[in-house]
Amino acid sequence: MKQFQFIYQNPNQFRKEMVKIKQWRKSRVLFGTVFQIFSESLDKDLLTEVCQVIEQEMPSAVYMGCSSNGNILEGQVETEIVIICTIMEYPSTHMEIVQMPLTAETDISTVQALSAMIDERPWVKAVEMLVTIRGMSMTGFCQELEKLNPEIQIFGGGAFSSDMANAACVFSKAGEYSTNSVVFLLMGGEDLHITTMHVTGWKPLGKKFLVTRAEGSILYELDGKPAYDAYYKYLNINNDEHFFANTLEFPFFYEHNGMNILRAPVSSNNDGSLTMTSDIEENVVARMAYGDPWTILEHIRRSSEKIHQFQPDFIRVYSCAARRTFWGMDEISKETQPFQSIAPTSGFYTSGEFLRTNGYVNQHNVTLVVAAIREGEPMQDENSTEFEMYQEQFSGKVSMINRLATFIEAATEELEEANQKLEFMAVSDGLTQLYNRREIERRIKEKLNECNRHQNKNMCLIMMDIDNFKQVNDTYGHKEGDNVIIGLSTLLREGIKVHNPDASAGRWGGEEFMLLLEYPLDYAKKAAEHLRQDFEAIAFENGVGHRTVSVGVTEFIHGEDSDALCIRVDKALYEAKEAGKNRVVVL
Numbered sequence: 001m002k003q004f005q006f007i008y009q010n011p012n013q014f015r016k017e018m019v020k021i022k023q024w025r026k027s028r029v030l031f032g033t034v035f036q037i038f039s040e041s042l043d044k045d046l047l048t049e050v051c052q053v054i055e056q057e058m059p060s061a062v063y064m065g066c067s068s069n070g071n072i073l074e075g076q077v078e079t080e081i082v083i084i085c086t087i088m089e090y091p092s093t094h095m096e097i098v099q100m101p102l103t104a105e106t107d108i109s110t111v112q113a114l115s116a117m118i119d120e121r122p123w124v125k126a127v128e129m130l131v132t133i134r135g136m137s138m139t140g141f142c143q144e145l146e147k148l149n150p151e152i153q154i155f156g157g158g159a160f161s162s163d164m165a166n167a168a169c170v171f172s173k174a175g176e177y178s179t180n181s182v183v184f185l186l187m188g189g190e191d192l193h194i195t196t197m198h199v200t201g202w203k204p205l206g207k208k209f210l211v212t213r214a215e216g217s218i219l220y221e222l223d224g225k226p227a228y229d230a231y232y233k234y235l236n237i238n239n240d241e242h243f244f245a246n247t248l249e250f251p252f253f254y255e256h257n258g259m260n261i262l263r264a265p266v267s268s269n270n271d272g273s274l275t276m277t278s279d280i281e282e283n284v285v286a287r288m289a290y291g292d293p294w295t296i297l298e299h300i301r302r303s304s305e306k307i308h309q310f311q312p313d314f315i316r317v318y319s320c321a322a323r324r325t326f327w328g329m330d331e332i333s334k335e336t337q338p339f340q341s342i343a344p345t346s347g348f349y350t351s352g353e354f355l356r357t358n359g360y361v362n363q364h365n366v367t368l369v370v371a372a373i374r375e376g377e378p379m380q381d382e383n384s385t386e387f388e389m390y391q392e393q394f395s396g397k398v399s400m401i402n403r404l405a406t407f408i409e410a411a412t413e414e415l416e417e418a419n420q421k422l423e424f425m426a427v428s429d430g431l432t433q434l435y436n437r438r439e440i441e442r443r444i445k446e447k448l449n450e451c452n453r454h455q456n457k458n459m460c461l462i463m464m465d466i467d468n469f470k471q472v473n474d475t476y477g478h479k480e481g482d483n484v485i486i487g488l489s490t491l492l493r494e495g496i497k498v499h500n501p502d503a504s505a506g507r508w509g510g511e512e513f514m515l516l517l518e519y520p521l522d523y524a525k526k527a528a529e530h531l532r533q534d535f536e537a538i539a540f541e542n543g544v545g546h547r548t549v550s551v552g553v554t555e556f557i558h559g560e561d562s563d564a565l566c567i568r569v570d571k572a573l574y575e576a577k578e579a580g581k582n583r584v585v586v587l
Contacts, residue, residue, distance in 0.1 A: 003087070003358060004087075005083070007080045015053060018053070032062070032094075035062070037063060040081075045498035067168045067169045072336055074344065075336045075340025075345040076333045077336070091192045094121075097172050099172045107138075111147075125152060127185070129183065137277075143361070155371045156354045161351075205290050206234060207230075209222040209286065211282050248366075249325055255284070257356075263277070304342060308342050315344070317339065319369075436506060439506060444514075460555045461569040463570060463572070463573045467577075468581075469511040472484055483544070516568075532582070550582060552571070554569040554572055
């Protein structure tokens with residue numbers, strides 16, 4: 001493949017560029033030409049003018065384009081209209097452009113129509129797409145795309161409009177200037193090779209939020225509060241006409257389809273809910289995220305090395321508008337320029353990025369999607385040099401952001417660790433590190449309520465008391481008495497870890513312990529006997545020797561409350577004591 005990249009200035013200048021392309025074509029046998037046009041301007045007349053020059057000067061060529069938040073030309077950010085001309089050099093390579101309507105009502109049928117076309121074109125290896133997505137949930141669209149042949153790669157970007165009063169647009173030779181369409185470029189052929197990847201570099205910052213209410217693309221609540229509150233409380237972002245622009249750099253970070261996904265809100269609504277560009281599930285844990293320049297460039301380095309080995313003819317980049325905002329005009333090209341050292345690199349800044357990964361078609365936000373494309377096999381050139389990318393230095397805003405992000409991340413980790421310790425201290429017994437009585441009582445009540453709702457649930461209590469414990473304290477001292485208590489608690493903790501991770505053990509008081517099991521009575525009785533024998537086998541130091549426990553066991557009876565259950569297991573323990581100690585009694 002051969003690619004020409006240039007800036008559109010006016011029709012005359014464009015015609016001169018076309019003359020150069022046609023002269024180059026005359027000296028070769030070629031097999032098709034595709035123009036791609038990316039423009040920050042939404043001026044329909046201007047974009048129509050560009051398309052007319054192509055049709056007049058090269059009527060056999062096809063073209064496609066969209067509005068953008070900035071363009072990428074030879075790896076550098078560019079604010080003028082960018083035109084990329086790609087010429088196929090292998091007869092087996094096919095490229096075909098299709099434009100279809102895309103609305104909330106037509107998203108599924110549009111992909112179904114695309115699927116029918118691909119069925120008739122077995123040569124298709126990849127689908128590149130330009131999409132208008134404003135105000136739409138793209139989940140159904142992406143899920144329908146997943147039904148395409150899993151061998152077909154899918155990638156592309158959402159058209160962007162920096163003028164919030166006007167909708168973004170797409171256009172092509174197969175359609176017209178439209179604010180509700182998708183343009184597909186079908187690519188394939190036995191000599192066409194494509195590899196794709198994505199780069200984020202955004203890190204989660206600060207508090208974890210639980211998505212407690214969400215419906216489709218509307219995120220209503222985080223931690224039971226209006227979702228907008230998180231942006232106002234932690235970032236002081238107001239619910240006004242600037243909300244979209246102010247939140248671009250602060251997407252939510254969560255796991256989706258087995259990978260980390262970034263999601264940015266489109267708007268904040270009057271009820272405090274957020275409209276997202278794609279559906280977000282309930283009961284997922286999300287955190288706000290912010291970009292880390294060194295992490296981004298390290299990901300760029302690793303991606304570039306893989307692409308260098310692939311030896312593409314050209315590279316297409318779809319990068320989120322938020323990344324341009326994050327880096328600023330002075331720094332943004334740092335993440336795209338390295339690709340230009342490998343092959344001609346072009347693209348645009350989007351309102352959303354699309355990529356098929358592990359079978360799933362994900363809509364990304366704040367992400368850089370890369371597609372490397374080549375005709376034929378890679379050249380075996382012994383003189384080719386390895387890809388190199390030098391350590392970058394950052395100035396001004398980016399340097400400050402990196403340091404602030406590092407500080408916030410470290411402070412958040414320390415705070416989370418401190419909170420975890422406080423939470424553990426609030427529910428645990430200081431000496432034994434088992435649950436304290438209040439927590440084990442809470443767990444018993446919680447599990448009992450669950451069992452009363454579901455008759456097939458099992459629940460048993462094991463209560464144990466160290467025999468003749470006062471004698472240990474009086475004869476050997478309280479320190480040795482504590483060692484005996486610690487010995488039993490260690491036995492309980494290790495036994496739970498190995499045999500029953502769902503069990504809960506707590507110190508009931510003094511030398512008494514309670515164990516909650518989700519098993520039938522026969523299992524609980526055997527477990528109690530094993531604990532009794534294992535404790536008796538422990539030889540404590542300093543003359544304390546072997547000690548014993550008395551154990552009571554009982555099973556939950558449907559309909560009873562926690563008081564009745566605890567009274568019965570206490571009675572079983574009492575009977576074990578009265579019967580001579582060091583034994584298990586079941587009631």
